[in-house]
Amino acid sequence: MDGAATVDPMLAVTGLRYEVADRVLLDGVDLTVSAGQSAAVVGPSGSGKSTLLGCLLGLIRPSAGSVQVAGGDIVKMRRRALERHRSRHMGVVFQFGELLPELTPVENVALAALLGGSKAQRAYQRAEELLGELCVPYRGVPTGRLSGGERQRTAVARALINDPAVLLADEPTGALDAATRDSVTEVLFEVTRRHDCALVVVTHDAEVADRADRCWELKNATLVRRDLGGRS
């Protein structure tokens, strides 16, 4: 959908329901995130956080509810339209980066733009800019040779390359040591503000959850607001 930059909230989830086997994993889940804002989703293992993220990405189709991304309801979209919408308006950072280790960081980041339909010169130029902004060194060596933190910053650059309205992160610091975790956390929240994205981060990491504007716990299939040390 064009003109997404003017649509806010960038992400609006309403009445989401999903059941698997005989268990209801999501029931009446509502979540709204505006441009430049962040929401953390926490909860015990098995509570359904990955399932929720799958619904937000359009990889899992809920049995009820809507997921408005940049003004378009992805639940109602057919596969091709959904893939286009996702590539155009959503960026994802996974726990282990999910980058291609043989490609350079520039190639990994540019690839997402090329798949999104960008011209090669523009894709590579933008990839260089983003990697510079996120302080990824050695942009010409295979990504597999970078440190864990550098790889995650490359993954953040890749998530940003198509100027997404919505940024989703699944345990982005889960595989990092404490010092690296802090720098990746900083980058994630900083780019959310600078690039005016709506960020949803699923995390077990209290430090990450604490940085978000809002924190929600997935409990008994619904999202319950968690207090962040007195912040509202």
Ligand SMILES: Nc1ncnc2c1ncn2[C@@H]1O[C@H](COP(=O)(O)OP(=O)(O)OP(=O)(O)O)[C@@H](O)[C@H]1O
């Ligand atoms: N297709 C499926 N068939 C059967 N059970 C499923 C299916 N998908 C998810 N589940 C179950 O639903 C529950 C929620 O899974 P989910 O991966 O969303 O939890 P989670 O909160 O992300 O857990 P973790 O923090 O460990 O990653 C789990 O008990 C899982 O085994």
